[in-house]
Amino acid sequence: MxxxxxxxxxxxxxxxxxxxxxxxxxxxxxxxxxxxxxxxxxxxxxxxxxxxxxxxxxSKEHLIQAFYHLTHEQHLAALATLPKGTTFKARLLTVIKLKMTTLQPYHEFAGVLFKTAANPQSPLNPFGSDSDPVRRASIDVFKDLVESANVRIPKDLKAELPYLLWLYHMGIVLFWIHDSSPKQRRTYRLIDTTVDLLDKLISLASNPLMRPVRKRALRLIEELREAANDVGGESLAV
Amino acid sequence: MxxxxxxxxxxxxxxxxxxxxxxxxxxxxxxxxxxxxxxxxxxxxxxxxxxxxxxxxxSKEHLIQAFYHLTHEQHLAALATLPKGTTFKARLLTVIKLKMTTLQPYHEFAGVLFKTAANPQSPLNPFGSDSDPVRRASIDVFKDLVESANVRIPKDLKAELPYLLWLYHMGIVLFWIHDSSPKQRRTYRLIDTTVDLLDKLISLASNPLMRPVRKRALRLIEELREAANDVGGESLAV
DNA sequence: CAAGAGTTTTGAACACGTTCAAGTATCAAT
DNA sequence: ATTGATACTTGAACGTGTTCAAAACTCTTG
The missing domain is CATH 1.10.10.60 (Homeodomain-like)
Incomplete structure (x- = not known):
């Protein structure tokens, strides 16, 4: 830190x-x-x-990058005080909500975070390369979450889950940026709904009966991610 | 035109x-x-x-907007020559592939289309307002597709499907931009896979037994979209 | 203390997106 | 033809992001 x-x-x-x-x-x-x-x-x-x-x-954009880094560290700091023992669902809920709390003070201009999200260089790009340290650190939060959780999740799913949760969290942030309801209540309601849904979905996908379907879905996701990782491209370093 | x-x-x-x-x-x-x-x-x-x-x-950005508009019209023109009678799946496949063919000449700089996609003003923003004519025209392509298809799809799903297909198509375009495989073959393979998947998913969701699950999913999607539509905000008009 | 090797700080200069007041072209009405 | 209205065109000027050569600072070494 x-x-x-x-x-x-x-x-x-x-x-x-x-x-x-x-x-x-x-x-x-x-x-x-x-x-x-x-x-x-x-x-x-x-x-x-x-x-x-x-x-x-x-550049001016580097200031945004630094801003993102700052909130990431604040998020980490907030997470550090968290008990490890609870359920996966409860932990996911907290991780996401703490993320939003961390971003809260910057709601008005946080939109710029996504200004370049579709740019291949950006660590926030869904199809971006995993080589970016900022991106890696961001996904690691969910890696820790998945690993520290005391749930039985099949290995194949466990491997992709951190990225998928990260993607989910990006979607929530994007929604939050657009959310003009007071105190962004709508976003918090959405988090409750979707985390519940995700938890059920993960349980379902972990069921041995679902193995073929899961395999197929994961292969697709892998293919999606693969395409990005063979792009050269300079990083945003000075 | x-x-x-x-x-x-x-x-x-x-x-x-x-x-x-x-x-x-x-x-x-x-x-x-x-x-x-x-x-x-x-x-x-x-x-x-x-x-x-x-x-x-x-502004310089208006040129991008005009570019998008141009390719949209080219897409429409290409679609006009299409027979109406085939299956939903076949039509969806053609619509998407024709879109990519239309964009093909501009692959190298099409990335700018997404430069502002996360901006609330942008017609390409997933959570953006439906009031934008460019966006509306873009979604209308899929509205026509859904309506002209001779498949039985429940009313509730039918209402949201155009938007969902549009969202799917945006995802494909985003992938395509990152796709550096020769002739973007990867993207075309992905389209084959995912259209097949989508078709099955729609059939599944249309099954009366799935009604409760479908209802719940649609309510969630509706909630996602709703939040965006009460934002004021100036359009990009001169 | 003096010299020298980093490291940090400065502000002028440049290129580009954008604005705008003034000019020109076109054409219908008299 | 002359006028006037409307549509179009011009290029100078402004503000901003960014670059860079030179100055100032700091700290080690003799």
Whole structure:
């Protein structure tokens, strides 16, 4: 949780400056929205020069990436305090709801997270490559969840389940962004409904009788994911 | 098919200029990609001034919108020659494959279509409002398909099916964009597999025994879509 | 302390999307 | 023909994201 995502920062002062800029950015994003916020205003608000902002964040989009990383770590921190012993369903419910709670303060501009979600480079792309560390970390949350759960799930399903749950969670976030009901109650209701549904579906799919159907579905999913992983493409690193 | 999407164009010469600019844009997009193409180069290539390009296309993104509209009309034109009498499955297969054939020439830069797909304004957004004419036209293709098919599908499912098929088709397009296999063979294989699956699924869901399950699933889908339709928001019109 | 090797910071400069006030073309009505 | 209205066209100007060469800082080593 301590390490900054930029390995190229060498001094303590540097880390501080970086944090200052990110903080300023989030504040102005919150006030004015992403598009309306200029890099100049961020730099000014942070008390640094324009060029300095670019020294730490290679582009305006990198600020979003950093934002996503930040909320991910907050999510992890929130999860750390969680008891491990409960049922799969209860844990899934908590993981998802904590995710939303973490994002809550940024509801107004969280939409930018998806701005580039269809871009092959983006870690949020459903068909994106697993090589991206941000994406991996994000899916790992669900990997832990699946592994720590005391349910019997067939190996084949267990292998794909983290990705599938991650995908489900992305769908929820997308819905949440559009959700203009007070306090996003609608989203929370949707989570209750769908987690219940998912839990039942997983139980059903784990039944030995369902093996052929499950196999076929998983083969399809695998094929879907496969296509993406042989794309070259530069990552968003500076 | 004849009417240009810009109602404000009054003269024949105007239509010509507009077409010229769009043609130039698509050519340079094809050569250099969307981001690398400047509005200045488009104007130059079309033999008009920069300001003139903006007279017909309010922004660079409007060019994408126009591009989408163009391929949609090409798709419609291709569909018009189709016999109506075949099975639902055969028709769905053809509709989807024709869509891909229509998009084929633009595979290299079609990714920009999804650039804004998560934006609430975008007609391609899964949770977007049905009020957008582009989106409506796009879904209407599947509405026609469902209605012209001589299969017995329960009313409740029939109502949602066009949207669901549209969503499915968007997924295929998204996959296709990432598909770097020669001639996008992978996508065509995927279409074969999934259309077969969908057809079976629809048959299954239409079975009276499945009524309760179907009802529950449809209620969920309805809830998903509902949330989007009470968002205000300006459209992308000039 | 001085020199030197990083590391961080600066602000001017550039290219591009977009806006707009002013100009030109077209054509119907007098 | 002249006028006036409407549609179209122009290019200069603005703001913004981004780049980069040079300056300033920091810290180790002699």
């Amino acid at each position: 301590g390490a900054a995502s930029k390995e190229s920062i060498k001094t303590q002062k540097g880390e501080l400056t970086r944090a200052l800029i990110l903080k300023a950015a989030l504040e102005i994003f919150h006030e004015r929205g992403y598009e309306e916020t200029t890099m100049r205003s961020i730099a000014k608000h942070a008390g640094v020069s324009l060029g300095n902002a670019y020294y730490y964040f290679g | 004849g009417a240009a999407s810009k109602e404000s164009i009054k003269t024949q010469k105007g239509e010509l200029t507009r077409a010229l600019i769009l043609k130039a844009a698509l050519e340079i997009f094809h050569e250099r990609g969307y981001e690398e193409t400047t509005m200045r180069s488009i104007a130059k290539h079309a033999g008009v001034s920069l300001g003139n390009a903006y007279y017909y296309f309010g």
